[in-house]
Every structure is written in C-alpha cells, then in structure tokens.
Amino acid sequence: MDAGAEESLAGVVCWFSLLFLAPESRPRAFAELARVVRPGGYLVAAFEHGDGSGHRNLPGSRVARLGVDFDRYWLPAAERRDRCAAAGFAEVFEGGVPAEDVEPWHGYLLVRRER
Numbered sequence: 001m002d003a004g005a006e007e008s009l010a011g012v013v014c015w016f017s018l019l020f021l022a023p024e025s026r027p028r029a030f031a032e033l034a035r036v037v038r039p040g041g042y043l044v045a046a047f048e049h050g051d052g053s054g055h056r057n058l059p060g061s062r063v064a065r066l067g068v069d070f071d072r073y074w075l076p077a078a079e080r081r082d083r084c085a086a087a088g089f090a091e092v093f094e095g096g097v098p099a100e101d102v103e104p105w106h107g108y109l110l111v112r113r114e115r
Helices: 023-036 077-087
Strands: 009-015 037-049 089-097 105-113
Touching: 009 023, 023 037, 023 077, 037 077, 037 089, 077 089, 077 105
Parallel strands: 009 037
Antiparallel strands: 037 105, 089 105
16 A cells, blocks of 8 residues: 555545455554554544454355455454554544344444554
C-alpha cells in the first residue's frame, strides 16, 4: 500500500478489509497506515472478532459460488489494540454487535494517530 506522501491523510477507512491480512503482513500494514495518516488523524475499521485463526470461504457462500477462495482472519481485540498502539494509534472507541449464535461478531474501531 502506497497511498501517498507521509502524513498526508486526515484519516483512513478500513471497512472489513484488515481481516484479509495474513499474520506476517500485519506489522507492515499497520505501520503503513500510520505513515500516511497525519498526527491527530484517524483510522476507522470494521472487523470480525475471533481468535486469530484463519478461515476459508464456506461451501455455498456467494464468493465460493463465484469460484473465489481466500483466507480471512478474525482477530481478537487484544491483537488489534496492540497493532494499533505499536503503530502509534491511540484508541478512541471500540464497540461491537455480537451476533446471536453466530460467529464471528462484528466490531468497530476508531483510533487516533498520536505520533
């Protein structure tokens, strides 16, 4: 991801997109988000909460019917917080909507770049 000059963006929206990052890609991705967001700027993200394990498409799902297959990672809240803090973001808000009897549940995160 090379979205532009350093500290050039007031904010970034990652709506259900960070869940596609493989474990080895996460430190660089969060560092890149921090690089392009200016101090005082925001990152807002929607995610699926889980234990960090990878998941493949479910048989019969819309993407599976299209012949597309990819991994998704439902991260625990602690890892998201740690990744954001390491990149220089401070939490402003984290919330979620637990799904009844369904995993994963959706979560929402707003963080502000401190440094």
